[in-house]
Amino acid sequence: AAPDPGSPVKVNQVAYVPGLPKQATVVSSASAPIGWTLRNSAGATVAAGQTTVKGADALSGDSVHVVDFSAYDTPGNGYVLSAGGADSYPFDISAAPVKQLRYDSLAFFYHQRSGIAIESQYVGSRYARPAGHVGVAPNQGDTSVPCRTSCGYSLDVRGGWYDAGDQGKYVVNGGIAAWQLLNLYERSTDRAALGDGTLAIPERANGVPDVLDEARWEVEFLLRMQVPDGRTDAGMVHHKIHDENWTGLPMRPEADPQRRLLSPVSTAATLNVAAVAAQAARIWRTIDPAFSARALTAAQKAYAAAKANPNRLASGSDSTGGGAYDDAVVTDEFYWAAAELYTTTGTASYRADVTGSALYKGAGFNQRGYDWGWVAGLGDTTLALIPNDLPAADVAATRAKFASFADGLLSQMAGQGYPAPNGGTTYNWGSDGQIANNAAVLGLAHDFTGLAKYRTGAFQALDYLLGRNPLNQSYIAGYGEKAVRNVHHRFWANQSDASLPTAPPGSLSGGPNSGLQDPVAQAQLAGCKAQKCFVDDIGAYSVNEVAVNWNSALASLASWAAEHTGT
Template structure:
């Protein structure tokens, strides 16, 4: 590997190229505003992922569509959804929220980390006016609430609706997911989905995701809507009590017909994250004592593979390090984040492509791009805590991989780069299959290289691939090229972090 450093050349312009050893690069630009634009584009993605509301073409030209899953034929809708047989004897209105990925399912554990990272982006912003009301051009714009919080609320309202009602068995817990009873094909617009929708059994993981995000919502929304904030705080406390009473209700790993399983056999990390959010919001001794007694509180939680929906202790640690609280060992907590950043910087320095992700078995994970960005978020937090420039430099270098400094020489974000992903797996951004439909919106992150190539198209074309080559920009390659709400969340978070530094 060879690296070319031309960072001293800073003259603004377009159409630049570099030639070295007879090879000429793709053209590129030098200018300002890149990261601010990406922060906004990555957040605008969520409006077109919304369920239960008409997507207005006037707000997203080319992406307008009728409301999905509101019970208008052929839809059976999400306004009166029954449980799977034997799970419950009631129905719930769970309309709204974001479609999780390329399918029409909605999952509490994936929604939890996604809405958390949007609220976290708001909480850490050094320039909150850049997230002000009106920035995302959504139906709620001009309501005196920052648009990023309006978008987060759309999902949080859904998470609240998934809580088991009082008086029912397992009251206070949260249903794990809601999706079609059987898989649908591609393409399929949300309002044309005719399958039965079902609530799946409550799980401890989902309940703790609700507790964590509701506790965070209670403080984030307090200045804007105190009734909503108090509603969230009550739901968080109820969910916490229900999870403690039912600590081992694990989602069935075989329950994958019609939607993803999202099963997680270890929920001790979710307990830690939920306790952290509840403590930061309430200051209550119960949550402080739980945090201090948790093995995750002092463990080295900075996995080489990064954090994700199934590994959330890192969320609790980052929150405790950055949000005001009175933990007696908060200085050690903050120092541990810096230690994690040092670990990832060392990985990055040794890596020929300069990324803080190098699984020891050399097997890239499903959603490897998301894991890389989450590791960069740890490095970014270390910069917030210390102000040391090498952490900022590490974040910038790591993001270069996402935009083309990789083995495939391509960008994984739609609309960014001369060669960029555009055919991510989706039932409604499906131009590759139907020219009347759009490609995914600008600013959508692809999951990226996945050594396990689980889908048939990837298995046919990528057998024996080296890790960074285990990727296809094909709508049918759901294991390498899916889009998800929890991949765009860290993309927006990290873009916001960079945009806050010296005008981006």
């Protein structure tokens, strides 16, 4: 059976932000406006009005009306919106939850750490677990990992973050996630809010901003994936490391008995490390000069190796025991890596590679936004944000692309009953991650232009993720009355084993996927409209997994939103 769509009155179940637009969607086939009321927690009606008829909505198949209660702006808890005889879930008018979401979305990464005990003093006893994959039986990794196809060496690739609900570690995905954490720090207007002591992690009193400590956990792993000097392919980077065969579910990380193997090097992974290590080199220049220098050396070696090996594509059939993350086009990776190296070093050869790229001046965005397989927008973001010596007109042209991409998103959203910045009438695997990423671009467009419409669009995306959608589903664990619980995860597997926890607060589900690429989704969701192709079931991995690159997108959006509440 398809999931229950719940009340016809769909709201952001968590909070609308004071001073910003507040809209909800009502499922109704009435051809004329209907009345709505807003009640406070004492049951008193504090606002009332008429809906706007929107009609048939392609992404949901619903007939919808829109409620705009922006004029009511009194902070408080437990508001309920009613229309057509039905009540919404209760919600707040408050900036506090979005500020908390910044921290909870970042906390996800400590939970996902490999190679270190997750301690109850930071996460509580339910989420604590011993270190995974440090060579302690039954684990067979990750301290001396051989290659899947023989390479004559083993690497110590401990650490980093587990990718998702599986325990693989994939360079192209971990790299963009680390980049987003570093980028949200680079672009923050309130770095004190990201400083030391702001996250519950072991490094919370080391004098370094915690978001940087968290990202460094992954960067150190990425550097370990590089082929050492003196070996064939020195400087290139292995695409990924994961189990020889898929493990069952549940499977605590420390209990995983599978052999762990390195996949071959790839040009994409090599350029990904070049980009992220170059970004790290500039961020740690004064914080830790030795780490900065080590990162820069690795980045430059990686870039040179990739230029010498421009066509080492990861195999699409290397998907036993882990995802393939194959990518046939690496011009975007070359552009991104050159942009980071140039921004960090100012070196003429990197500059020439940036300005000579067909992607230069912001041809970088497409429907995939910031995606592990399409990274040009990451290069654009750095060139648009971080001071460099490029002509001012070129920087302006790059910035203008953010606004034009954002305009396209806003015009799509204007036609939708449940506005979400995701192009097309089908939704892809990880649509929630794409929505968060595109919303973060709306945020940048706002910052570059000062235009309020982009800020409105970015907050509307949060409304969608927090419940203003056809299934009344909050896709962020711990946020909202009907929040995801049973994400596809080997440790947060409460649905399979009651002794294990559900997903911790701030974890973002992958979200609706028209492709229905798992048996549970296929059995329950056949024929679904894009925004309804979702079920909160642990077996439904193509719609309800979590992943570092989706949570980094959410963290980027939440960090921006926390700084744009105006309160």
